[in-house]
Structures are given as structure tokens and as C-alpha cells.
Amino acid sequence: MNWLYVIVWGFGATVVLTTLMSASQGMGISRMNLPYMLGSMFTPDRDKAKLLGFGLHLFIGWAFSFLYGVGFVLLGGPTWWKGLIFGFVHAAFVLVVGMSLVPSLHPRMASEQRGPTITQRLEPPGFLGLHYGYQTPISLLIAHLVFGVLLGVLLQISGA
Amino acid sequence: MAAPTIDDYAIIGDCRSAALVSREGSIDWLCWPRFDSPSLFAAILDPEKGGRFSIRPTGRFLATRRYLPDTNVLETRFFTPTGTLRLTDLMPVASEEQKRKEILPDHEVLRELVCEEGDVDLEVDYDPRPRFGTTPPKLRQHGKFGLRMSLPRLGELVLLSELPLQRRSQGASARARLSAGERLIFRMVYTAEAPTALLPFEEAPASIRRTARWWRDWVARLKYDGPYRPAVTRSALALRLLIYAPSGAVVAAPTTSLPEQLGAEKNWDYRYCWLRDASFIVRALFGLGYHAEAEAFVSWLLHTTRLTRPRLNVLYDVFGEVTESEHDVPLSGYRGSRPVRVGNKAQDQLQLDVYGEVIDAACQYINEGGVFDRETERMLVSFGEYVCKHWCEPDEGIWEVRTGRVPHVHSRVLCWTALDRLLDLHRKGHLSKAPVEEFVKTRARIQEEVRTRGWDEGIQSYVQVLGTRHIDAALLLISWYGFEHAASPRMKKTYARIRKELHADGSLLYRYSVLGGKKEGAFGICGFWAAEFLARGGGSLSEARETFEDLLRYGNDLGLFSEEIDPESGGSLGNFPQGFTHVGLINAALAIHERIHGRTRLPHHDLPHREEMA
Numbered sequence: 001m002n003w004l005y006v007i008v009w010g011f012g013a014t015v016v017l018t019t020l021m022s023a024s025q026g027m028g029i030s031r032m033n034l035p036y037m038l039g040s041m042f043t044p045d046r047d048k049a050k051l052l053g054f055g056l057h058l059f060i061g062w063a064f065s066f067l068y069g070v071g072f073v074l075l076g077g078p079t080w081w082k083g084l085i086f087g088f089v090h091a092a093f094v095l096v097v098g099m100s101l102v103p104s105l106h107p108r109m110a111s112e113q114r115g116p117t118i119t120q121r122l123e124p125p126g127f128l129g130l131h132y133g134y135q136t137p138i139s140l141l142i143a144h145l146v147f148g149v150l151l152g153v154l155l156q157i158s159g160a
Numbered sequence: 161m162a163a164p165t166i167d168d169y170a171i172i173g174d175c176r177s178a179a180l181v182s183r184e185g186s187i188d189w190l191c192w193p194r195f196d197s198p199s200l201f202a203a204i205l206d207p208e209k210g211g212r213f214s215i216r217p218t219g220r221f222l223a224t225r226r227y228l229p230d231t232n233v234l235e236t237r238f239f240t241p242t243g244t245l246r247l248t249d250l251m252p253v254a255s256e257e258q259k260r261k262e263i264l265p266d267h268e269v270l271r272e273l274v275c276e277e278g279d280v281d282l283e284v285d286y287d288p289r290p291r292f293g294t295t296p297p298k299l300r301q302h303g304k305f306g307l308r309m310s311l312p313r314l315g316e317l318v319l320l321s322e323l324p325l326q327r328r329s330q331g332a333s334a335r336a337r338l339s340a341g342e343r344l345i346f347r348m349v350y351t352a353e354a355p356t357a358l359l360p361f362e363e364a365p366a367s368i369r370r371t372a373r374w375w376r377d378w379v380a381r382l383k384y385d386g387p388y389r390p391a392v393t394r395s396a397l398a399l400r401l402l403i404y405a406p407s408g409a410v411v412a413a414p415t416t417s418l419p420e421q422l423g424a425e426k427n428w429d430y431r432y433c434w435l436r437d438a439s440f441i442v443r444a445l446f447g448l449g450y451h452a453e454a455e456a457f458v459s460w461l462l463h464t465t466r467l468t469r470p471r472l473n474v475l476y477d478v479f480g481e482v483t484e485s486e487h488d489v490p491l492s493g494y495r496g497s498r499p500v501r502v503g504n505k506a507q508d509q510l511q512l513d514v515y516g517e518v519i520d521a522a523c524q525y526i527n528e529g530g531v532f533d534r535e536t537e538r539m540l541v542s543f544g545e546y547v548c549k550h551w552c553e554p555d556e557g558i559w560e561v562r563t564g565r566v567p568h569v570h571s572r573v574l575c576w577t578a579l580d581r582l583l584d585l586h587r588k589g590h591l592s593k594a595p596v597e598e599f600v601k602t603r604a605r606i607q608e609e610v611r612t613r614g615w616d617e618g619i620q621s622y623v624q625v626l627g628t629r630h631i632d633a634a635l636l637l638i639s640w641y642g643f644e645h646a647a648s649p650r651m652k653k654t655y656a657r658i659r660k661e662l663h664a665d666g667s668l669l670y671r672y673s674v675l676g677g678k679k680e681g682a683f684g685i686c687g688f689w690a691a692e693f694l695a696r697g698g699g700s701l702s703e704a705r706e707t708f709e710d711l712l713r714y715g716n717d718l719g720l721f722s723e724e725i726d727p728e729s730g731g732s733l734g735n736f737p738q739g740f741t742h743v744g745l746i747n748a749a750l751a752i753h754e755r756i757h758g759r760t761r762l763p764h765h766d767l768p769h770r771e772e773m774a
Binding site for chain 2: 027108117118
């Protein structure tokens with residue numbers, strides 16, 4: 001595996017993933033703003049939170065692309081369908097585990113057990129992020145499938 | 161209890177959207193997230209299907225209300241045989257600094273109910289009906305995360321209520337008894353983005369204090385020490401609610417289809433921004449010392465007009481886009497006044513007066529110390545060139561009648577104004593390149609035409625349309641724009657004619673007499689134009705004050721004015737509250753104040769005779 005390609009295409013695929021998530025919010029498919037959710041862990045300032053969260057999401061996506069790279073190496077090289085499977089597992093993990101953990105990690109988020117309070121006032125995502133719109137899991141799943149397929153195809157084409 | 165009248169409503173808002181709250185504690189009008197978004201509550205236009213959020217005593221009561229001093233925080237008191245309730249309604253606002261420190265919802269209506277004495281049984285009816293009642297509402301109970309409703313492609317509406325509400329087939333309701341000292345909080349938030357902030361009930365008093373402080377700080381910036389300060393302050397506060405903060409645009413009114421004539425078809429959507437209002441708004445805002453708001457509005461104006469230059473549309477939405485096409489929505493209308501329209505077809509009209517309005521507003525901006533970039537200079541000159549080519553065409557004119565185009569005198573005066581102000585700007589060095597000769601020549605031609613064909617010797621008055629003997633109240637503006645001094649014999653005769661022919665009741669004036677102009681209500685701003693005309697030399701100071709004071713009684717108990725007033729009942733008609741009327745009130749008060757002190761802010765208001773300078 002040529003890890004330079006993983007760096008480049010991982011970044012590109014993450015940009016596409018973030019764009020798809022933002023587009024789904026803009027088109028009214030889901031209300032979830034992932035950069036805002038991540039960034040508001042660190043600041044209550046909405047504009048700064050979105051900017052910070054965007055950077056953080058890019059970084060996380062980048063980090064995940066290395067995990068994808070390792071997976072591709074272990075399974076005999078990158079292909080689109082392996083990327084699709086990884087994307088599905090990735091999305092399932094974010095929806096099932098990630099969403100349920102966010103209220104515990106997020107200092108400004110209420111949970112089923114506590115809040116809303118003066119300091120913990122953000123609504124939690126709920127199971128599969130359904131509090132943010134019933135199409136949230138679908139949009140998040142599609143975005144991650146595209147991420148996986150794109151990474152698999154680009155790494156395969158570039159001979160990584 | 162009878163259905164509320166337009167006068168029974170108060171406005172609350174957050175400078176992005178606004179709600180109307182009835183004297184009986186019912187939110188009967190609310191569009192989120194923007195002024196021109198589809199409605200969530202529209203009981204004012206259809207008590208059955210429109211939707212409302214009502215909090216009121218169960219039995220008989222007497223209600224009084226007021227705004228907390230110098231704020232847009234509404235306080236309604238219900239006096240019942242068993243006790244007194246106080247309902248405080250507001251859309252919380254916060255400073256930019258506060259927003260950086262604290263996570264706040266995009267939009268919120270906060271309702272605090274306190275029992276001040278005795279015991280009072282009350283009922284709550286929460287019945288949102290999205291999209292003008294056309295989308296079936298589906299409320300979901302999410303426990304402490306509220307009673308929720310998804311608005312497809314828009315966002316989520318969440319009600320956090322200290323009083324548990326029971327869902328019904330449509331909406332949700334509850335009954336309760338409050339005893340002295342007890343309190344209930346209702347927080348209704350809207351968000352297009354998740355995660356949204358859900359504020360705790362215990363923070364409500366702080367939200368109310370913060371909002372009241374925000375409004376008081378804003379009023380503290382008011383630089384007006386003249387007469388009628390309470391009325392001017394209330395008008396300024398109402399006007400501020402109509403300014404869309406993200407862009408600086410000013411909507412004409414927050415409502416659609418409140419009728420100009422009961423049962424007739426004169427029901428229009430006013431939730432957009434009319435270029436016509438530009439000059440008056442800028443004058444009012446600068447005159448009151450709100451430079452930031454005035455500059456934001458001029459900035460919106462110049463950006464918006466750039467998109468369609470050199471052709472100007474009549475109206476735009478808050479971001480300067482063309483509005484949706486006009487269509488009817490299936491609501492029964494205020495007191496049966498159908499149709500209920502969304503969108504406004506007037507945007508397709510040709511109204512040549514808007515060029516004068518826009519350029520005059522830009523000129524005021526320069527007089528207050530603003531500067532143009534080269535692109536703006538070029539754009540203004542292109543407007544002037546457009547005026548030179550088209551000033552003699554017929555148009556729909558200021559009143560937007562839908563009966564075809566005719567040659568309006570007012571439109572020609574405003575074309576003259578456009579060229580006059582451009583020449584003024586050029587003379588002062590604010591326009592580097594302009595076809596001065598062409599502008600001077602065309603200005604003279606327009607002046608000649610208005611003075612000859614726009615004046616009728618038979619009726620001794622300027623006329624509404626060239627070649628006719630009809631008049632309209634817009635002729636009072638001839639002196640406002642400096643075309644002819646208010647004290648000139650012609651203007652005094654025109655004023656006398658207007659008073660004779662368009663007089664409605666007291667100091668009220670109809671806007672015109674043709675096309676059923678006297679069947680609808682008297683036009684609010686026309687009376688204030690008359691007061692200003694008198695103050696600027698058309699009459700004595702005492703006449704101006706008498707006119708102004710008489711007009712003040714046509715506002716509702718909170719000092720809010722609609723577009724029109726029924727001369728028989730004195731009640732409000734048309735969209736409410738109407739920014740144009742409040743701007744007229746402010747400008748008339750400024751004119752009276754200037755008359756008292758013998759000074760003026762706008763150069764052309766002080767010029768003896770423009771023709772002497774030409």
C-alpha cells in the first residue's frame with residue numbers, strides 16, 4: 001500500500017463525505033450538522049463551532065481512511081465493493097455506537113437521563129440519530145458508502 | 161367571545177420573523193424561519209384551519225396589555241372573577257457577545273404565565289398547522305425533549321411545556337389551575353439544524369430580562385428629543401421588528417392578505433421588501449440616529465438592485481431575490497375576505513417611481529457620510545440613463561393598481577428626483593462619470609411636463625394621471641422630494657383639493673378616489689404625509705400638530721398602525737403592523753420637530769425652489 005495515496009484520497013473522500021452530509025441538511029433530508037455537533041464540544045460560539053467541527057471531521061475522516069487502508073491491505077488490495085462493505089460497517093458503527101456515546105462525551109449535550117440544563121442544552125441524537133430527522137440514518141449511511149466506494153476505487157485506480 | 165379584530169393583535173419578533181398575539185393570549189400568526197416562510201399559525205386568516213397557540217383563562221375574563229417600557233416584550237393581564245393571570249410573550253433576542261458565550265436556539269417564542277392573585281383555571285391549545293394549514297400536523301411526544309413536529313424540508317418545531325399537554329386528533333391541549341405565585345413556562349423553538357438548543361424552564365426569567373435589556377439598549381440609541389416621543393419610540397420598535405437582521409432588508413409588514421376592504425379581493429402579501437419604501441425608511445432611520453440600521457438597509461438596497469440593473473423590480477425578498485409567484489392558499493380569509501394570497505404579482509409591474517426612491521435613499525446615505533465604490537457609481541448612473549429613456553412611459557404607479565399602465569404624475573416627479581439627486585451627487589464629486597448634459601436636459605423636460613400637463617387649471621391642483629382630473633394623496637410628496645416647495649401656491653392649492661376630495665374622517669385621507677378608492681379604508685401613511693406637508697411649510701405648525709395628534713388616535717391601544725383605517729369604525733384594515741405607516745409617523749414627527757427648531761436634515765427639504773437652481 002502506498003500510504004501517500006491514502007493521505008491524498010483519504011482527504012478527497014472525506015471532503016466528498018462532508019459535502020454530502022451538508023447537502024442532505026441543505027435539502028432538508030436530515031437536520032444533523034455533524035461539524036456543529038463536533039465543534040460545539042469545544043465552544044458555544046456557533047460559527048466557531050462549525051469551523052472547528054469541520055476541521056475535526058476532516059481529520060477524523062482522514063484517520064478513518066488509514067483504517068480503511070489497513071483493511072484493504074489485509075483483504076488483498078482495494079476494490080469498490082470492499083470499500084462499500086467498510087463504509088457500511090463504518091456508518092453502522094457511527095449510527096449505533098457513536099450516536100449513543102455522543103451525549104456522554106459532549107459537555108453541552110443533554111441526555112435521556114439528564115437535562116436540558118443551563119449547561120447541557122443541546123438535544124441528543126437519539127437511536128440512529130432519529131431525533132435529527134427520520135431520514136438521518138439513510139443520509140449518513142449513503143454518505144459513508146460513497147466514502148468507502150470512492151476510497152476503494154481511487155486507491156485501486158492509482159495502484160496503491 | 162367574538163373573533164379578534166386586527167386591532168386586537170400585538171406583534172412580537174426577533175428581527176428575523178414575527179408573531180401576532182391576540183388580546184386573548186392566542187398566537188394567531190407565525191411564519192418560521194423567515195417572514196415570508198409558510199405559516200405555522202394562521203388563525204387570524206382562518207380560525208378553523210389556520211392553527212393557533214392559545215393560553216387563556218377558561219371562564220370569563222377581562223384582558224389588558226402593554227409592552228414592557230421601551231421593549232417588544234408583551235405583557236397581557238387576564239382579570240377573572242377568581243384571580244389574575246399575567247402572560248408574558250416574547251421572541252428572545254441576544255447580543256452577538258451573548259451568542260458567542262451561550263448556545264441559543266435559532267428561533268424561539270417564550271411564554272411565561274404567572275398567577276398574580278387568587279386561583280385561575282386556564283386552558284392551553286397548541287395547534288400548529290404548517291404551510292397555511294395544508295400539511296397535516298403530526299405531533300410526537302418526546303418526553304422532556306418536547307412535543308415535536310417535523311416540517312418537511314424546513315426543520316423541526318419543538319414545544320417544551322411545564323404543563324403536560326395531551327395530544328388530540330389535531331394539536332394538543334391541557335387544562336390546569338394556577339394559584340397565586342405559581343408559574344408555567346412554555347418554550348417553543350424552531351430549528352433547521354441539529355443538535356438544537358433546548359433551554360431549561362428555570363432559565364426563562366433570565367431570557368426575559370436579557371431580551372428586555374436588549375430592546376432597552378436599542379431604544380437608548382434613539383436620538384430623538386422632540387414631541388410625541390412615546391409614539392415615535394413605539395413606531396421605531398415596530399419598524400425594528402420588520403428589519404430582517406441577517407441582510408438589513410425591511411419587509412412592508414409581517415402578514416399577508418389582511419384585507420384593505422372587508423369581503424373584497426384587495427388582499428395582498430406584504431411580507432416582502434418594496435423599493436418604494438426605501439427613501440422614507442432611510443430618512444426615518446437616519447433621522448432617529450439609527451445609522452447602523454440605515455447603512456445596512458442601503459447596503460441591502462444597493463446589492464439587491466445590482467442583481468437586476470438597470471431594470472428595478474418593485475419588490476424583492478429579504479435576500480434580494482425575486483419572490484415566489486402569486487398564488488392562493490386554501491384559507492377562509494380574515495372575516496371571510498378571500499382569497500388569501502402568497503407571493504405578490506406587483507413584482508411584475510413597471511413602477512418608474514422606484515428609481516427616484518432608490519437614488520434618493522443612496523443620496524441620503526452619502527449626505528450622512530457614506531461613500532460609494534466605483535461599481536455603485538456606475539450602477540446609479542445606469543439607473544439615471546434608464547430613467548432618461550423610459551420616464552415618459554405609462555406605468556402602474558405607486559398604488560400598484562392592476563388595471564393597466566397610465567402616465568402617473570407621481571412617477572414623473574420621482575423620475576425628476578432620480579436625475580436631480582444624481583446631478584447633486586455629481587456636483588459634490590460622488591459620481592465621477594455621468595452624462596450630465598443628458599440628465600440636465602431630461603430633468604428639465606420632466607419638470608416642464610409635470611408643470612404643464614400635470615397641473616389642471618380647472619380644479620387648481622396637480623393631478624394623479626396626465627390628462628385627467630383625478631387626484632391622489634401621493635401628490636403631497638411633490639414637495640417632499642423637493643420638486644416644489646410646500647409653501648408654493650400650487651402645492652397649497654393641491655393640498656386643499658386633496659383635503660376636499662380625499663378627506664375620510666378627522667385627519668384621515670383616502671389614497672385616491674377612482675377604482676373604488678373610497679370603498680376601502682383610509683390610507684394610514686397619507687394622513688402622516690399631510691402632517692409632514694403642513695410642517696414643511698404647507699401650513700402652520702399648529703395645523704401640522706393638530707393633524708398629527710388626530711392621527712395618533714387611529715393606532716391600536718399599543719400604538720400599532722395597520723396599512724389602512726376604516727373611517728367609520730376607526731378600526732384597522734390591511735396588513736398589520738404596517739412599516740410604511742410607522743415610517744410616515746416617524747417622518748412626520750421629525751418634520752414637526754424640525755419646524756419647531758427651524759432646521760432640516762435633508763437639503764432639498766430646505767430649498768426655496770428647485771427650479772431656481774436648475
